[in-house]
Amino acid sequence: MAHPDLQTDNVDQGTGHSAIPRQRGEGVAARQALDAWAAGRDSAAAGASWRPLRIAMIGQKGMPATYGGIERHVEEMASRLAGYGHEVTVYCRRSYGETPADGYRGVRLRQTHTIASKHLDAIVHAATSTMAAMTARPDIVHYHGLGPALVAPLPRALSRARVVLTVHGLDNQRGKWGLAARAVLGSAHWFSGYVPHQRVAVSQGLAAHYSTRFGSPTTYIPNGVNPARTARTRQIQDRFGLTPGGYLLLVGRLVPEKAADLLIRAFRRTETPMRLAIVGGSSFTDDFVDRLRREAGADDRIVFTGFAYGDLLAELYSGAAGFVQPSRLEGLPLTLLEAAAYGLPIVASDIAPHVEVLSADAAGGRLFRDGDEDDLFRALTSLLADLPGERAGAVALGERVTGRYSWDTAARELEQLYLRLAPEPGRRGRARRAAAAD
Numbered sequence: 252m253a254h255p256d257l258q259t260d261n262v263d264q265g266t267g268h269s270a271i272p273r274q275r276g277e278g279v280a281a282r283q284a285l286d287a288w289a290a291g292r293d294s295a296a297a298g299a300s301w302r303p304l305r306i307a308m309i310g311q312k313g314m315p316a317t318y319g320g321i322e323r324h325v326e327e328m329a330s331r332l333a334g335y336g337h338e339v340t341v342y343c344r345r346s347y348g349e350t351p352a353d354g355y356r357g358v359r360l361r362q363t364h365t366i367a368s369k370h371l372d373a374i375v376h377a378a379t380s381t382m383a384a385m386t387a388r389p390d391i392v393h394y395h396g397l398g399p400a401l402v403a404p405l406p407r408a409l410s411r412a413r414v415v416l417t418v419h420g421l422d423n424q425r426g427k428w429g430l431a432a433r434a435v436l437g438s439a440h441w442f443s444g445y446v447p448h449q450r451v452a453v454s455q456g457l458a459a460h461y462s463t464r465f466g467s468p469t470t471y472i473p474n475g476v477n478p479a480r481t482a483r484t485r486q487i488q489d490r491f492g493l494t495p496g497g498y499l500l501l502v503g504r505l506v507p508e509k510a511a512d513l514l515i516r517a518f519r520r521t522e523t524p525m526r527l528a529i530v531g532g533s534s535f536t537d538d539f540v541d542r543l544r545r546e547a548g549a550d551d552r553i554v555f556t557g558f559a560y561g562d563l564l565a566e567l568y569s570g571a572a573g574f575v576q577p578s579r580l581e582g583l584p585l586t587l588l589e590a591a592a593y594g595l596p597i598v599a600s601d602i603a604p605h606v607e608v609l610s611a612d613a614a615g616g617r618l619f620r621d622g623d624e625d626d627l628f629r630a631l632t633s634l635l636a637d638l639p640g641e642r643a644g645a646v647a648l649g650e651r652v653t654g655r656y657s658w659d660t661a662a663r664e665l666e667q668l669y670l671r672l673a674p675e676p677g678r679r680g681r682a683r684r685a686a687a688a689d
Contacts, residue, residue: 307384310395313343331662333357342380400443420582456603475658476588482565495570498526510577591652596641615644
């Protein structure tokens with residue numbers, strides 16, 4: 252796996268994993284055919300004219316998803332849309348790792364060229380992916396993140412495709428970027444408000460921001476979460492000296508807006524024998540990661556694991572006593588949803604996306620004032636003082652979160668948006684529809 256080069260539009264959110272089995276073969280084809288039939292039936296019941304669509308997704312680094320919230324989001328949505336009978340192509344970066352030649356979870360994967368550097372990687376890949384996608388004459392070109400909005404005018408002006416953009420966070424506000432990069436992302440933010448035929452926001456706060464800033468409606472389709480996948484191996488103990496129930500957990504890229512430095516300072520003030528596992532790595536932020544290690548100093552309770560995914564991440568979630576999300580800027584973090592699905596007591600900053608998930612400060616879901624080290628220390632102390640009570644509250648929170656945030660629901664809502672937007676089928680579309688009916 253190549254070293255992560257998180258793009259300007261990657262929000263995080265950790266290193267999730269999927270609980271949906273990866274299967275190929277005739278059984279999957281049959282299941283997808285049934286899903287396509289059910290999708291047509293459900294869409295017709297909802298009043299939409301169902302037809303198979305060609306969909307291009309651009310902005311993610313690739314599939315299968317290993318680290319990164321956008322990659323997880325795209326995999327979960329694209330695979331379901333493919334299962335409903337649509338032809339979905341996800342454009343991947345060569346630096347992301349090996350791309351399965353026969354696709355993945357029913358999704359076609361295509362690599363396009365880019366320039367592997369901090370400032371050019373995302374935008375160049377978005378441009379080359381857009382040109383490649385336009386030759387395939389898609390019905391929908393779906394961009395993910397602010398950065399790719401800079402090339403969204405191409406399909407809007409030069410093709411019949413409808414342009415959709417999902418906003419995963421306000422990347423122009425991220426702390427790792429200098430003045431020039433922020434200015435470019437500011438332009439992307441402006442483009443995102445005016446160029447797409449339709450915007451999608453993953454949180455209510457982002458939808459409200461666009462409504463206020465640009466005066467036009469934005470569709471709210473939140474992220475989903477998979478059921479917890481309990482893993483009981485010895486990786487965390489053998490590799491990091493962590494014991495089940497003996498540590499708190501942070502999962503995310505180590506960038507300034509994730510505020511791991513704030514957590515380290517507050518945690519060091521506690522007298523708990525618990526450990527703190529910091530799961531994640533640099534995103535062109537090596538200096539900041541070095542600073543975090545200096546902040547941790549000689550406190551051997553603090554463990555840096557690097558990036559984790561798959562069984563290792565599942566084991567880290569399964570064994571944690573609690574989860575801490577001190578971020579100062581988020582879209583709708585998948586790591587927070589995953590922690591809730593695992594039934595972990597949570598401590599989180601009181602920024603709008605966290606409040607959207609947790610609702611209020613209560614047992615199992617503690618909120619602290621954004622950026623306030625003393626208040627974070629208070630919340631950690633409350634968590635550690637009554638872990639049984641916090642776990643009971645976390646169970647109720649987990650049930651609420653898994654009931655509310657569903658990838659299946661999100662994919663159905665996105666499909667309905669596509670069907671409303673997509674141009675009526677011409678000769679090519681009618682032929683495709685007839686072939687699908689056969």
